[in-house]
Amino acid sequence: MPVDPSLVGREFPAPAPLTVTPERVGAFASAVGHPGQDVPPTFPIVLAFDAMQAFLDAEQIDLHRIVHGEQRFAYARPLVPGDELSATLTVTGLRQIGGADIIATTSEITDATGAVVCTGKATLVHSSATEAAR
Amino acid sequence: MNPGDTLEPKSFTVTRADLVAYADASGDHNPIHQDEEVARSVGLPGVIAHGMYTLALVGRAVAEWTGGAEVVDLGAKFTSPVVVPAEGGAEVVVGGTVKSVADGLATLALEVTCEGRKVLGMPKAVVRA
Numbered sequence: 500m501p502v503d504p505s506l507v508g509r510e511f512p513a514p515a516p517l518t519v520t521p522e523r524v525g526a527f528a529s530a531v532g533h534p535g536q537d538v539p540p541t542f543p544i545v546l547a548f549d550a551m552q553a554f555l556d557a558e559q560i561d562l563h564r565i566v567h568g569e570q571r572f573a574y575a576r577p578l579v580p581g582d583e584l585s586a587t588l589t590v591t592g593l594r595q596i597g598g599a600d601i602i603a604t605t606s607e608i609t610d611a612t613g614a615v616v617c618t619g620k621a622t623l624v625h626s627s628a629t630e631a632a633r
Numbered sequence: 634m635n636p637g638d639t640l641e642p643k644s645f646t647v648t649r650a651d652l653v654a655y656a657d658a659s660g661d662h663n664p665i666h667q668d669e670e671v672a673r674s675v676g677l678p679g680v681i682a683h684g685m686y687t688l689a690l691v692g693r694a695v696a697e698w699t700g701g702a703e704v705v706d707l708g709a710k711f712t713s714p715v716v717v718p719a720e721g722g723a724e725v726v727v728g729g730t731v732k733s734v735a736d737g738l739a740t741l742a743l744e745v746t747c748e749g750r751k752v753l754g755m756p757k758a759v760v761r762a
Contacts, residue, residue, distance in 0.1 A: 530658035531689035532645070533696060540692040540704040544685050548661050562663050563671050567684035569754075571708025620708070626675055 502558065502600040502625060504593055511557060512587045513549035516611075519582040538578040543586075544570070547606040547619045550588035554604070560625060568601065568622035575616050583611040600625040634699070634731045634739045634762055642728035643694040647682050647717055655686045669719070677714060684711035687725060687752060691745060694727040695758045698741075702760040705738060710754030715747045723747050734762050 517523075523545075524538050533539040555562055578584075585608070592603035606619040652666045661683055664671040672680050688709055695704060717723045729743035743756040 527658045530651070530654040531686065531693060533689070533693050535696060535701045537696070537701050539689060540695075540707050541685055541689040544661075545659055548659065563665055564675055565663065566665070566675075566677075566714075567711050569708070569710040570684065570688060571706070573706050574704060577703050622710075 501595060501627065502560070502593060502602060506558065506590045506602075507593050508590065510587050510589050511550055511554040513546050513585065514553055515549070516583050516585045517546045517549070519578055519580050519584065521580050524580060538580070540572065540574070542578060543572060543584070543608050543617045543619060546584050546586040546608055547588070547621065550586040550606050551604070551621070551623070554588055554590070564626050566624045566626070568624045569620075570622075571620045573618045575614070575618075578616060582616065584616065585609050598627065600627070634734060636731055636733050638731040640694075640698050640729045640731070640741065640743075642726050643690075643697060645690050645693075645725045645727070646722040647686065647690075647715060647725055648722040649680065649717055649719060651722075652680070652682060652686065652717060655683055655689075659683070659685065661685065677716075679716045679718070681714035682717050682723065682725075684709075687711070687715055687745065688756075690725055691727055691743060691753070691756055691758065694743075695741065695760060699739075699760050702739075702762070704758060704760055706757065706759035709743075709745070709756035711752070712754035713747075713750055713752045715752050725752070729756075737762055 588606045602623040608617040732742040739762040741758045745753040
């Protein structure tokens with residue numbers, strides 16, 4: 500079933516803030532082999548993913564029918580341990596190509612003061628048909 | 634870093650165990666990254682790496698090249714899947730050049746391949762030089 504076109508412009512917050520703890524960062528850095536003590540630049544995906552999952556749950560879209568098409572991050576400053584991050588995803592565009600929905604989203608990631616620390620732009624490819632091979 | 638500098642290619646092996654560890658650390662438990670049957674059911678050639686895992690390898694290569702420079706922009710299109718076999722692993726190679734240096738920022742033009750095939754479209758990183 501195609502995704503509802505009236506979704507464009509709607510916002511989906513991540514259900515809870517994420518505190519950037521050394522443990523959480525260490526587990527992420529270790530999983531991707533990131534060197535040094537800095538927070539890996541792709542770490543904000545943890546929270547952007549929560550916001551995306553809130554969107555998928557609200558629209559009853561199965562995660563396994565989603566393939567990540569594009570991701571770009573712009574950082575206002577580096578993330579540091581102690582940051583308490585919140586995320587809100589906005590659906591910014593929707594189009595159909597060959598039975599797949601191409602969903603454009605922007606996730607704004609803010610710290611406890613409300614300042615934007617990172618903006619993530621993602622394209623999600625939703626295949627509703629089983630023959631939508633890539 | 635100077636414009637035109639070549640960034641020494643970095644090679645990373647991605648295994649199914651890496652994808653399990655990444656799913657736990659990132660919270661992305663999409664079964665297309667774990668389960669062959671589910672992956673094939675949605676038209677994929679097999680279990681594929683999280684696009685964000687491949688992009689994290691780009692972040693890792695950038696950190697290694699620059700000694701941990703501050704990243705200002707990072708992104709790519711996931712144009713071709715990194716298929717990860719049940720045994721052994723997939724080899725992802727991240728290379729590139731310094732495209733420009735201006736206003737204290739270095740833009741890196743990257744090339745990310747798996748088995749000789751480009752897997753990321755327009756991968757780009759901008760770091761504070």
